[in-house]
Structure formats: C-alpha cells, structure tokens
Amino acid sequence: MNTRRVLVVGIDGVRFDLLPSLHTPHLDEVAAAGFLGRVEIDAVTPTMSGPCWATVVTGVGVAKHGIWGNRFDGNRLDVFPDFTTRLADEQGLRTLAIGGWTPMFLARDGGPLFTAPSRLAYIAPTADTPEAWEECDESVTAEAAHLLAAGTDLDAGFVYLGAVDETAHFLGCGPEYRSSVETADRRLGDLLAALRRRPARATESWTVIVVTDHGHRDEGGHGGRSEVVRTAWIAACGPDIPPGTVPADLRHADVAAHVYSALGIAPDPHWSLDGTPFTPAVTRPPVHCAGGATGGKL
Numbered sequence: 071m072n073t074r075r076v077l078v079v080g081i082d083g084v085r086f087d088l089l090p091s092l093h094t095p096h097l098d099e100v101a102a103a104g105f106l107g108r109v110e111i112d113a114v115t116p117t118m119s120g121p122c123w124a125t126v127v128t129g130v131g132v133a134k135h136g137i138w139g140n141r142f143d144g145n146r147l148d149v150f151p152d153f154t155t156r157l158a159d160e161q162g163l164r165t166l167a168i169g170g171w172t173p174m175f176l177a178r179d180g181g182p183l184f185t186a187p188s189r190l191a192y193i194a195p196t197a198d199t200p201e202a203w204e205e206c207d208e209s210v211t212a213e214a215a216h217l218l219a220a221g222t223d224l225d226a227g228f229v230y231l232g233a234v235d236e237t238a239h240f241l242g243c244g245p246e247y248r249s250s251v252e253t254a255d256r257r258l259g260d261l262l263a264a265l266r267r268r269p270a271r272a273t274e275s276w277t278v279i280v281v282t283d284h285g286h287r288d289e290g291g292h293g294g295r296s297e298v299v300r301t302a303w304i305a306a307c308g309p310d311i312p313p314g315t316v317p318a319d320l321r322h323a324d325v326a327a328h329v330y331s332a333l334g335i336a337p338d339p340h341w342s343l344d345g346t347p348f349t350p351a352v353t354r355p356p357v358h359c360a361g362g363a364t365g366g367k368l
C-alpha cells in the first residue's frame with residue numbers, strides 16, 4: 071500500500087539555456103527519472119516572481135489569482151488558493167510551505183501567497199544581499215530536510231529557494247550566478263536525501279517537481295518579454311510520469327494541477343484550474359522517484 075505524496079521545490083530565476091553547462095546532478099536525476107521541459111510564460115503574465123509563482127502554486131493564471139507584480143494587494147487567493155492551503159482546508163491533508171521571500175509567507179506587501187497550509191515556516195534573510203540569501207536558503211533547506219527526514223506527516227510541500235535570483239539581480243548571470251545555481255542543486259540534493267531517509271519511505275510514493283519562475287538577462291533583471299526572460303522550466307518525476315517523455319505545452323499552472331492529480335484528487339470544476347496534469351492520471355505500478363526499494367539512483 072503506497073501513500074502518495076508530493077514535494078515541489080521552487081528555485082527563483084534559473085535560466086533554462088544555462089542548465090546544460092552547469093553541474094546540477096540532482097536536477098539531472100529528477101529529469102532522468104521523469105522529464106525536464108521548457109515553459110513559456112504566457113503573454114498576459116508579467117515575467118516577475120509574484121505572478122509566476124502565484125500561477126505555479128494556484129494552478130490558475132493572473133486573470134484569476136489577480137497577482138500582477140511583487141505586491142500582492144488585490145489578490146483573489148480567497149477564491150483561488152495555493153495547493154498547500156486548499157489541500158489542508160478542503161482535503162484534510164498535511165501540507166508545508168517554507169521559504170524566505172516575505173510576500174509568499176507573511177501578511178506583508180499584500181501577502182501571504184500561502185494563506186493557510188497546515189505548517190508554515192518563514193526564515194528571513196538577514197539582509198538584501200546574495201550572501202544573506204544563500205544563508206537563508208541554507209536554513210530553509212536544513213529545516214525542510216529535517217522535517218522530511220524526521221518522518222513528519224506531510225502529504226504535499228513547497229520549498230522556496232531565492233538566492234539564485236538575488237545573485238542575478240546584484241551580479242548578473244556570470245560566475246557567481248552559475249555557482250549559485252549549482253548550490254541550489256546541492257540543496258535540492260539535500261531535500262531528496264531527506265526523502266530517502268524517511269522512516270516510512272518504503273510505503274510512500276513521492277512525486278518531486280522542481281520549477282523556476284522566469285529567466286534573467288545576462289546583466290541580471292527580468293520583467294520584459296525577451297526569450298531568455300520569458301523562458302522558465304519544470305522538471306518532475308513520480309509514479310504518474312513516464313521517464314523520458316517531456317509533456318507537450320508545459321505551463322506553470324500545470325504544477326498545481328499535477329499536485330492534485332498525483333495525490334489522486336480530481337479537481338472540482340469550481341476550482342476552474344487553468345493547468346492540467348503533466349500526464350493523464352492512470353494507474354501504474356509505483357515508481358520510487360526519490361529513491362526507494364527499487365534501488366533507483368534517486
């Protein structure tokens with residue numbers, strides 16, 4: 071008897087075109103067990119963190135969730151909540167949201183994006199600098215890994231890592247940026263290792279989704295419509311995801327839709343999700359995406 075669970079790791083501002091030249095073994099493992107695919111941010115969505123992350127976690131576009139920038143005032147999250155809130159509120163599941171970007175987690179700047187998960191952790195960066203954000207992400211990762219490895223009862227979680235984006239804004243997409251992406255990948259590895267250490271791992275069937283919100287210009291910065299900025303990506307593996315097939319027409323809103331599908335939950339039509347699961351929900355033998363009895367690499 072497998073218990074379905076989902077971990078979503080959001081890494082802010084990671085360029086798709088640079089990934090092949092970077093050392094990201096843990097992202098590569100997720101991709102090899104499932105897929106890594108390009109996401110084009112649609113024409114009505116500003117290529118900014120607020121609107122893109124809101125679409126990722128709600129499964130609906132800007133016209134519905136109402137988050138158009140990095141202030142979240144006037145949002146409609148009461149009608150279109152994030153998946154950690156909806157699953158906790160309506161399905162009685164245990165959910166986690168953790169990270170260091172204020173409007174995602176606190177009632178500031180029109181937030182929070184994560185309204186009412188069953189467990190919420192905000193860890194503030196000590197300064198608005200790349201170094202402070204690396205420390206913040208390190209603490210976020212350690213806390214999330216501790217919760218996961220301890221066997222905390224969690225059905226779905228979202229872990230936010232922000233240092234890569236901060237580095238690009240301060241220093242552009244040069245060596246420091248590349249190093250920051252590789253560090254984020256090491257943190258992804260820490261989270262995957264924590265899943266493997268869960269006491270009840272053998273009875274759990276995890277879907278892992280890794281996603282970025284937008285790209286960055288070479289000199290750092292985003293918000294326009296250039297290809298490098300409007301290009302994001304999703305990588306995922308799990309029991310419903312056949313290895314090696316990149317879904318056609320991947321969209322940010324598909325992440326939340328796949329979370330529901332991976333947990334075996336059929337969306338209520340009233341949720342009016344704009345996304346669809348990466349693959350149609352079908353029954354397959356369990357695949358141990360994050361390292362299980364099959365002895366897979368992950």
Ligand SMILES: [Zn+2]
Pocket residue numbers: 082083118119120235283284
């Ligand atoms: Zn961003």
